[in-house]
Amino acid sequence: MVKEWLHQKPGRVHLERLPAYSxxxxxxxxxxxxxxxxxxxxxxxxxxxxxxxxxxxxxxLQADRKRISCFFRKKEISFFTN
Known part of the structure; x- marks a missing residue:
């Protein structure tokens, strides 16, 4: 199901393999x-x-979307790109 969804979104989603415990x-x-x-x-x-x-x-935390998005913008994580 996930692979099918990813094929429908070419170039929009980038998968990264993470170490088992990170x-x-x-x-x-x-x-x-x-x-x-x-x-x-x-x-x-x-x-x-x-x-x-x-x-x-x-x-x-839910009310402060800026704070939550900062969690994803942390240099080591950086899930979001501009």
């Missing part, structure tokens, strides 16, 4: 890092309060 090349690791920085040094007395804090941070 967190520094994975944009989602930057998201996790952002979440960890936002939640560090906070005390959560129950799972519900932790869950709310995580969801608040995720919502914050």
């Amino acid at each position: 967190p520094m090349l994975n944009p989602v690791e930057l998201v996790w890092s952002q979440l960890k920085r936002a939640l560090k040094n906070r005390v959560f007395t129950d799972l519900g309060s932790l869950q709310r804090a995580v969801l608040n941070e995720v919502n914050y």
